[in-house]
Amino acid sequence: MIPLVLPRRTPLHRVPAGWKLASLVVLSVAGAVASSTALGAAIALVATVAVYVAGGIGIREWARQLWRVKWIIVLLAAMQAIFLGWEAAVTGTARIVAIVLLAAAVTLTTPVADMLDALERCLTPLRIARVDPARVAFTIALTIAIIPVISQLRAQIREAQRARGVRLGVRWIVTMLVGALRHADDVGDALTARGVA
Amino acid sequence: MIRASGVGVAIDGTRILDDVTVSVPQPRVAVIGANGSGKSTFARTLNGLIAPTEGALEVAGIDVVREPKSARGAVGFLFSNPDAQILMPTPAEDIALSLKAAGVPRALRAERAIEALRGYGLAEHAHQPAYSLSGGQKQLLALAAVLVRRPRVLVADEPTTLLDLGNARMIGDLLTGGVAEQVVLVTHDLELAARCDLCLRFDGGRLVQAGEPSEVIAAYRAEFA
Numbered sequence: 001m002i003p004l005v006l007p008r009r010t011p012l013h014r015v016p017a018g019w020k021l022a023s024l025v026v027l028s029v030a031g032a033v034a035s036s037t038a039l040g041a042a043i044a045l046v047a048t049v050a051v052y053v054a055g056g057i058g059i060r061e062w063a064r065q066l067w068r069v070k071w072i073i074v075l076l077a078a079m080q081a082i083f084l085g086w087e088a089a090v091t092g093t094a095r096i097v098a099i100v101l102l103a104a105a106v107t108l109t110t111p112v113a114d115m116l117d118a119l120e121r122c123l124t125p126l127r128i129a130r131v132d133p134a135r136v137a138f139t140i141a142l143t144i145a146i147i148p149v150i151s152q153l154r155a156q157i158r159e160a161q162r163a164r165g166v167r168l169g170v171r172w173i174v175t176m177l178v179g180a181l182r183h184a185d186d187v188g189d190a191l192t193a194r195g196v197a
Numbered sequence: 198m199i200r201a202s203g204v205g206v207a208i209d210g211t212r213i214l215d216d217v218t219v220s221v222p223q224p225r226v227a228v229i230g231a232n233g234s235g236k237s238t239f240a241r242t243l244n245g246l247i248a249p250t251e252g253a254l255e256v257a258g259i260d261v262v263r264e265p266k267s268a269r270g271a272v273g274f275l276f277s278n279p280d281a282q283i284l285m286p287t288p289a290e291d292i293a294l295s296l297k298a299a300g301v302p303r304a305l306r307a308e309r310a311i312e313a314l315r316g317y318g319l320a321e322h323a324h325q326p327a328y329s330l331s332g333g334q335k336q337l338l339a340l341a342a343v344l345v346r347r348p349r350v351l352v353a354d355e356p357t358t359l360l361d362l363g364n365a366r367m368i369g370d371l372l373t374g375g376v377a378e379q380v381v382l383v384t385h386d387l388e389l390a391a392r393c394d395l396c397l398r399f400d401g402g403r404l405v406q407a408g409e410p411s412e413v414i415a416a417y418r419a420e421f422a
Contacts, residue, residue: 141284141286142285145284145285186281187284189246190281193282194274194282194294
């Protein structure tokens with residue numbers, strides 16, 4: 001079982017969430033505007049390996065994260081190869097993959113609560129526009145928690161189709177929406193019952 | 198202590214709970230009845246999830262009709278499906294959410310969340326995705342999230358329905374073991390109901406019997422004989 005955050009005490013874990021998120025933004029922008037060279041792309045990927053080692057995450061997890069975005073890599077590389085040529089495709093894709101890997105490293109070394117606290121602090125100026133930062137952060141946390149429930153719902157519909165030997169076609173979306181709305185009702189009750197709403 | 202006087206609930210003109218009058222001082226109360234009998238609706242009125250449309254209802258000394266927010270602070274509610282009750286990505290964060298709602302300062306929440314999880318044997322799962330827990334562990338987490346706020350009354354709506362025998366017994370033992378001043382168990386598990394001090398039987402939206410669990414359960418069984 002892969003936890004959302006690896007509970008270890010490494011230098012990367014000790015860096016405050018706000019700094020990690022800010023660094024990620026800076027690196028993403030720098031990666032996007034820097035000129036594409038094969039050497040630069042290789043350095044970016046090697047740097048992600050160094051970050052994974054520093055965070056005690058390991059090469060295996062690095063490879064797992066890479067595998068998870070395999071189709072995005074294929075799609076990006078193919079599109080760029082068609083329009084920009086092979087060299088640009090390799091370097092461009094490598095830069096994007098490096099940013100995705102770094103984002104995953106931040107997720108794996110930072111508790112969601114710390115990230116949401118950092119986000120809440122960032123959004124504080126929005127109070128002027130009557131936006132409640134705590135509510136925004138809580139909504140994001142709730143969304144993260146609900147994603148696996150919706151995914152489970154999709155799996156249940158798929159299993160039910162197989163078990164009954166029927167195919168719903170695109171109508172499975174309606175079935176899932178009904179389930180999702182029912183779940184939203186239950187979550188609403190839970191929010192009230194737990195004194196959150 | 199629960200005091201209901203002529204409590205009724207009508208939704209869109211349909212009466213789903215009708216004229217419930219009962220006084221319940223017993224610490225462990227079972228609520229039984231067929232599906233659609235009104236027992237879950239009754240349970241939901243106890244912490245203000247559903248507002249009675251008529252009658253007076255007092256739980257733990259709080260007028261639920263007039264002060265539903267206060268009632269929710271004093272009356273914890275456990276749902277049958279923990280997936281609907283667990284609101285945060287990890288167990289530690291979910292417990293911290295309950296502590297936040299209870300007004301515990303931010304600095305103390307993380308430590309107290311781990312302490313609470315330790316009490317239920319869940320500390321080692323504190324930072325794992327809550328969805329990856331087993332059914333029994335999820336229900337334990339949902340229970341821990343309710344009890345960490347130290348409610349005076351706990352209402353559990355079919356808490357063992359989705360659990361296997363071992364987990365059902367474990368949760369049943371916890372719920373009947375004095376986790377709050379008063380525990381109300383809405384259940385189809387008649388063994389669990391038999392372990393309570395009082396049993397209420399609902400039928401057609403009405404409270405039709407209140408008494409010793411053995412007698413009430415026997416009457417309920419006779420209905421289907």
